[in-house]
Amino acid sequence: MRPLKVLATVVLFSLLSACSWLGGEKEVAPDVPEQQLYDEALSALEADNYGLAIEKLQLLEARYPFGRYSEQAQLELIYAYFRNYEPVSARAAADRFIRLHPNHDNIDYAYYLKGLTAFEEDRSFFEKYLPLDVSQRDPGAALDSFESFSALLNRYPQSEYAPDAQKRMQYLKNRLATHEIHVAAYYMKREAWVAAANRGRYVVENLQETPAVPDALAIMAEAYTELGMHDLAKNSMDVLSLNYPEYQVRPFKKARATLTQTATFGLLGGAEPAEPARPIPAADRMRADAQKRADDNAQQQERSLFDRMTFGVFEDENNAAK
Template identity: 70%
Template sequence: MRLVKTCAALVLVSLLSACTWWSENADVEPDIPEQQLYEEALSAMDDGNYSLAVDKLQLLEARYPFGRYSEQAQLELIYAYFKTFEPQSSAAAADRFIRLHPNHDNIDYAYYMKGLTAFEQDRSFLTRYLPLDETQRDPGAARDSFDSFSTLVSRYPESEYAPDAQKRMQYLKNRLATYEIHVATYYMKRQAWIAAANRGRYVVENYQETPAVPDALAIMYEAYTQLAMTDLADDALQVLTLNFPDYEIHSFREGSYSLLYTASFGLFGEGEEVVAPVRPTQSLGETRAEEREKEDSKEERSWFDRATFGIFE
């Protein structure tokens, strides 16, 4: 009886081992030649099936890491990830290629794709199809894109991708400069004069020839005026006046209004409108000073005049 049990146990163990062996071998894919894998990946990309292309390229890298198509497969993988809307994977693949092949003939393509991936990542779905101001969003991806394009242009100025990178860099400069103005305006409304002045100076020093420069100079002028830094305020105003003579100086501070004034839409209560900063001791501010005097000389409107919208008074 004991012998029968022993034999039955051995047979059972053998059957289980056989099942395990067959199941393991069933999951193992047959060997595919390197060239065939690469051609299948390219064919999938030509057909627009980028998910399949990613699978083929990943398999090629895993099985033939030092093959004749490995380097080209890494480049193709960057683009395939980009087309499957996987920006993190695309950027990681580009960084990996740059690290492994710093002297490759097509390394300029890796830098370009890295910048393009961050560029498209910064432009979200909502900003493409809805009228949203993307300059008020976090510019982290825009900075990464600008840095990658800048590296490409500086290191490989003769690259075929350099002209397009330069155009995108100009757009990114305008976007980053406008974001700094939004932040500076926020500081001005909170009366954080030093922080606002530093933001304005950063725009002037790093984003020249952008539409945000005159606003940056105006913020510097107003912030330095509030800080009683006369020399710095004079310098900012002089640069602004000489380079942008048609710019109309306005205040970036927030007005002070009472609750009654706000609730009645300005009919009742007291409200202090913010006017442009004026320093009548300097010649460049005489025009604005004269305008301020004219505004102050106007007769104060009574509550009855406000309520009747000026019809009876």
């Protein structure tokens, strides 16, 4: 037994020595003062080096969890995750800050960043520069963003971030309403009248003052007619006619194929079902208004030059004819 114990001892020492030779012992990073770590993190944020900023802020929170910069570092970490395109980590950091510091002076900033992260999460490169209809996509991130902005406005209406959050909520409201109409139109084509009517009623009751409301009323009227609920159908149509007199009613359900459609494989012989309205983005509206003002100014300058060249003779004749 004694030779066996000696052999076991030799093998154990050999293994320990091998671990040290292979770098088993790691060098411990020297302690960095809290102020220095925080300054380095801020410098990285100012230089748009968000990866380095995240590393410094995480190290600061790990080594000085109760330091004077701990709470501020958690806020800066949310922003760094957001700018580094890490939405999952940004939302998790925001939730953690809200849970740990419910009475913090800057908790409204955490709510705002959480909503902004979800707002930008599903906006791809192509959606920013191409006119894609994002309302047909899954609205999960839009719902999360809407809820975060809503919590911010309800709890901190005087926050400096409230005006921007309110504008973004209006955009999200339009998008969510249009998504509901897309789903309702799908149900109409599948003759699921009850589901379509419920989607339309949800828009009318909960998402008012959106471009999708007239489509919702039209869907409700058509779905209730198919269900034989003529009183509800008439009420929906009366509300639609009273509030949107210029709305052109078209059927949302899929028409049965005619003989001409069958013979031409659907190319001729029938009208397509109505398509839901698409909310016009604010950037497109501003661009259209600016173009209209430019065209009006150009036309006014052209008329003024013509008046000067003709000494106002033709302008006077035009005014007299009017």
